[in-house]
Structures are given as C-alpha cells and as structure tokens.
Amino acid sequence: MKSRYQFRIYPTPGQRQSLARLFGCVRVVWNDALHTCKQLDKLPKNSELQKLCITQPKKTEAREWLGQVSAIPLQQSVADLGVAFKNFFQSRSGMRLGKKVNPPRFKRKTNRQTAKFTRGGFKVKSQKVYLAKIGEIKIKWSRPLPSEPSSVTVIKDCAGRYFLSFVVEVEPEIKPPFNPSIGIDLGLKTFACCSNGEKIDSPDYSRLYRKLKREGRRLAKRERGSKRRERMRLRVAKLNAQIRDKRKDFLHKLSTKVVDENQIIALEDLNVSGMLKNRKLSRAISQAGWYEFRSLCEGKACNHNRDFRIISRWEPTSQVCSECGYRWGKIDLSVRTIVCISCGVEHDRDDNASANIERVGVGHTHDYKRTGSACKTSNEAVCDEPSTQRKYIQRLAV
Incomplete structure (x- = not known):
C-alpha cells in the first residue's frame, strides 16, 4: 500500500x-x-x-x-x-x-x-x-x-x-478491535456522539476566527498590487493554515482512534450541500469537516480490514426510540431530550440517534427506505393461543 x-x-x-x-x-x-x-x-x-x-x-x-x-x-x-x-x-x-x-x-x-x-x-x-x-x-x-x-x-x-x-x-499494522461495532452521529458543538456513550467536542476555533475576521477587513482596505497588501495576504493565509492544520490534526486523530477500536463503523449519509443553504449554520457546517472525517474513516477502515458502512440519509434515526422502536415523528432541533411515550425511557437526542445508526449499520434494524415497512413476519412470530377463526371452525364442527 x-x-x-x-x-x-x-x-x-x-x-x-x-x-x-x-x-x-x-x-x-x-x-x-x-x-x-x-x-x-x-x-x-x-x-x-x-x-x-x-x-x-x-x-x-x-x-x-x-x-x-x-x-x-x-x-x-x-x-x-x-x-x-x-x-x-x-x-x-x-x-x-x-x-x-x-x-x-x-x-x-x-x-x-x-x-x-x-x-x-x-x-x-x-x-x-x-x-x-x-x-x-x-x-x-x-x-x-x-x-x-x-x-x-x-x-x-x-x-x-x-x-x-x-x-x-507501507504495510499497515492491523490491531484486533476492542468493540464489535459503533454508530456515530455527527454534530456541530458536539462533533461526534458515539453509541458507546462517548462524546467528542469540536475544537475551539473562536480565537483564530476573530483574528481572521479582523485581518480580513484590513486586507480589503489595502491597495491591489502593493507590498502592504502582500504582507497582509500572508497574515491571512497563515491564520487559515493554522485553522486548517488544527482541524486536520483533530480529524486524523479521531478517525484513527475510531478505526483502531471498532470492527464495524456506521455513519449517516448527510446531505451537506443541502444543509449549507441554511444561512445561519452554513459557515459552521462547512468548517466542521464532516465529509473529510467520513473520507478518512473510509480509507483507514479499508487499510485495517474494518467494515465501514453508510446508512441512508432518509433513515429516521432521531424519530425512533432506540429501546422499544416506537416512532414519535419529527421533533424540532431545539428539543435535546425526549421521553418515549411508549416505554417511558428518557433519551438524549444525539445518544438515541447514534444508537439507531449502529443498529441499522450492523443490521439489527432494516433500512427504512429499503424495506418499506418496519414490520416483517418471521418464523419466531408464533401465537401461543389459537386464533378466533380456529375457535369458530371448531364450534361449527361440533
């Protein structure tokens, strides 16, 4: 390799x-x-x-x-x-x-x-x-x-x-995984919420972004072709390089840890291009590096004999209870904790989504769009009591 x-x-x-x-x-x-x-x-x-x-x-x-x-x-x-x-x-x-x-x-x-x-x-x-x-x-x-x-x-x-x-x-060093599978729900403030309960916060770029905003205003006032503009352009480029290196270091370390510790890695297929149309969150989404993290995990999983799986973006991971499977429907993003009205268990929104991502990725739950129905008859679904129709037939025979 x-x-x-x-x-x-x-x-x-x-x-x-x-x-x-x-x-x-x-x-x-x-x-x-x-x-x-x-x-x-x-x-x-x-x-x-x-x-x-x-x-x-x-x-x-x-x-x-x-x-x-x-x-x-x-x-x-x-x-x-x-x-x-x-x-x-x-x-x-x-x-x-x-x-x-x-x-x-x-x-x-x-x-x-x-x-x-x-x-x-x-x-x-x-x-x-x-x-x-x-x-x-x-x-x-x-x-x-x-x-x-x-x-x-x-x-x-x-x-x-x-x-x-x-x-x-390079000959990759393949290590035995600690966990059989993991589901990861990506976000902004909390970059990754894992199904094992671990939460990884996003790096803090606020100080660098404030400097970049200030230097960008100064760069816009410099005359094109002047030496002062070239010096200011180098300042802005160095700040962008610091942000890029910090993000790249964070994503490389996190992807390496995830691939080394887990055999099956499940992620959700996010519609990033559609999310960028939201003016209030477009900058934060583009700076998070979700697709780069997905690419790193996919490449490293291939090199270390890991199973990397992407579930459908239409899978309702935030609308289904991870304990009983009850579907409560769409919920506003401001709601962070949910109490299931079927089993009464209180869920954190991100923890519940990561657990559902792992279940769909591993295969314990079928993909919503692929199956078309959450109910599927199996050989195990056998009724202990005879049906009412069978009782009615027996009554007629007597």
Missing part, C-alpha cells in the same frame, strides 16, 4: 530563489501544455506535449530559461496534466465513481505551488534531502520513513511554508 509522508523543510534564501524559479517553470509548462490541448481537436500524447512545451521552447530565446532547472519536474507536470484530463473524461463518461471532476485549469502564482521529482532527481540523507539543481535542503524529520521513497513533491503553500511529500510503500 502506498502512502504519503509529509515533512517541513527550511530552505536557505538562495534555495528559495531556486525553488521559486523551479515553481515558475513548472507553472509555465503546465499552462502552455493546457493551452496547446485546448487549441487542438484531439488530446495529444505526453511525449508530443513534452516536445511542444519543453524540448522545442528551450531552443527559443523566450523560453531558454527552462533549461536552468531540472527536466524531471517539467516532464512530471505534463504527465500530471494527462492524468487530470483522463480523470475528467472518465468522470463525464461514468467510468469514474464519486463526484464529477472538473477539467484542469490554468495555474496562478499566488496559489499553492508544487514540483514533483521522481527517482534520479532526489536523494535522501540523514539530516538533509538532495534535489537536482537545488542542493541539499534541511528537513525536519518528525518520524522515520518506513521504506525507500519512489517520488518526492516539493510544496509551497499560500502561507509561504515549504514541505516535502514522500510516496512510500
């Missing part, structure tokens, strides 16, 4: 200039190749694109500076464009599962910059990593690499930070 290991690097001022030149060349080759593909009626092969956008332009005066950087990232840029077009065509034809993929777009200087090196363009050492025509870059090793990397990608994010992302072969 292939995985990515990302580490922070600290290039020198000279190496930053070399990396900026490399990112610019990769961006120009991508944009030239994309422009060429749009002009042609048929998508050319990668070898033809490399000849049109790398080999021939190097001999001209306008693009002779392409020879100052390594040719490996330039060739990988053309190859990545071919993969982007392939994903787009397969998505439109229905051969690719999941959401529809948009066609590749032109790259901008202010966006995230990347350059990919394959074998022959880099070398891993004890404290540094050598990149072709860049030199040895100091790297912060937070953990050892499990195997020899097949490729490395140099990344510069919008906040001005530099990273190296290695592609390595």
